Amino acid sequence: MKKHFLITILFLSVLLPVAAQKPRVTVIPFNSIGLSKSDAQSLTILFEASLQNTGAFTLIEQVEAVNILEAQEYSLSVCVDELCAIEIGRLLSADQIVLGTVGKVVNLYYMTVKLIDVQTGQKLIAKKEQDESLSELVRKFDSVARLLAGEEGAGSDSNKVVQLELPEGRYEGTVKDGKPHGRGTLHFADDNEYHRETYEGTFKEGVIHGFGTMTWANGDRYEGEYRDGKRTGQGIFYYANGNRYVGEVRDGKYNGQGTYYYSDTGPYAGDRYEGEYRDDKSNGQGTYYHANGDRFEGEYRDDKRNGQGTYYYSDTGPYAGDRYEGEYRDDKSNGQGTYYSKNGDVYTGKWAKDLPIGGWLSGPNRAREWVTDWWD
Structure with missing residues (x-):
């Protein structure tokens, strides 16, 4: 009997890890x-x-x-x-x-x-x-x-759905040990700090965790990952004005790689930015696409072009086919840079607030000369 018992224990010890x-x-x-x-x-x-x-x-x-x-x-x-x-x-x-x-x-x-x-x-x-x-x-x-x-x-959901009255508001969903756990919907109280309306998604031991959708009273909406109650991971923000962010978030803010799409109305209508973010602002390498076809590729700091970058003009307009390569500060060309005109003219020199202030200009149809302003 003892021998059979030991064999059974050994048999189960092999099977259980495999099954799990x-x-x-x-x-x-x-x-x-x-x-x-x-x-x-x-x-x-x-x-x-x-x-x-x-x-x-x-x-x-x-x-x-x-x-x-x-x-x-x-x-x-x-x-x-x-x-x-x-x-x-x-x-x-x-x-x-x-x-x-x-x-x-x-x-x-x-x-x-x-x-x-x-x-x-x-x-x-x-x-x-x-x-x-x-x-x-x-x-x-x-x-x-x-x-x-x-x-x-x-x-x-095969688990039982219950209702709970919580300090944050009214919860409907599955629970574990009396706390939201699994899938459910939280209807926030009217006087909540961030004017949130509802969260629909997953919970872990009473905390928003996993994937879900948060809506606010002003019409904004977030769909994506949460970790320990904070928006962290991949997500999509839909704003009431039509703008949209798709990408990485951490601690509730844009952090990492992301794309911000502007709506079809407003001063930035149809534009978009693709690149790095830190604390809700474009920081690092990024590309900004203008609706008119212009494009900037380069460094950003606190939502402004800062550092090295290249600005490409579209194929239409007064600067069609031109480009600037060089330094930027506070969103403008500042420092050393080179401007290439479609007609072959090339200016290399100093810039201040998007203006050439001293450098050499040359081209196929002009002699090399020193200029301190825009040229004809």
Whole structure:
């Protein structure tokens, strides 16, 4: 009897760790059709967060995957077909991979995802979602992730939904030990400090954590990742005036790589900035695209052009085809710089507040001369 008991214990000690092991999964960056690469990358990371929230997978995150593949001289970003994706999965020692596409056709946004077994190449699950609103499509990420995780229904929470009256407001959703935990909606009290209206998303032990949507009384909205109650990770800010930010956030502010899109009205109508942010301001390397076709590439500090940069004029207007390369300070060309005219004229010298103040001018149809102002 004692011998049989010991054999049973040994048998269970082998089986239980295997049963508890979660499949290692990596998400191949979504292919984009009709959407920008930066939008597709942000949507990829948002979907990763939804997968992580299921608790069913051990996720190989994008940063980890990129580091592993770079060491083997592979690129994660160029993989769009199944054979390539499976090879990437093997290099990452993944059990499964998620391959997907996000796109826009006319006024319809859509996503398709497939969960593929790396060992056999078999498609385990495939799902397509679509919506007229990108934000509404993102809301469906959680249910798609739960479907991939094998949860029954994939559109409903099997845990009991309760209501709680909290200091912050009224909560409806799942709980653990009397605290919001899992998925729910928090309706903030009218007198809350930041004029928030609702948060719909995931919670962890009473704190907003995971992925969700926050709305404010003025019409602003944030959809993205939270960590320990703070907006941290990848997210999208939709502003009531039509402006939009897509990218990295940390401690509630733009931090890292991001893109800011201006609306079709106002002084910056149709412009956008792509680049680095720190504490809600453009800091570091970035590119600013003007609606008229002009473009600046270079260094930023506290939302202003500061440091080295290049300004390219569009193919229309009085400076068509011209460009300036050089130093900037307080958003203007200041210091040493070179101006290249489309007609071949080149000025190299000092600048102050966007004006040439002393330098050499030369060109195919003029003698080299010293100038201290704009030339004819």
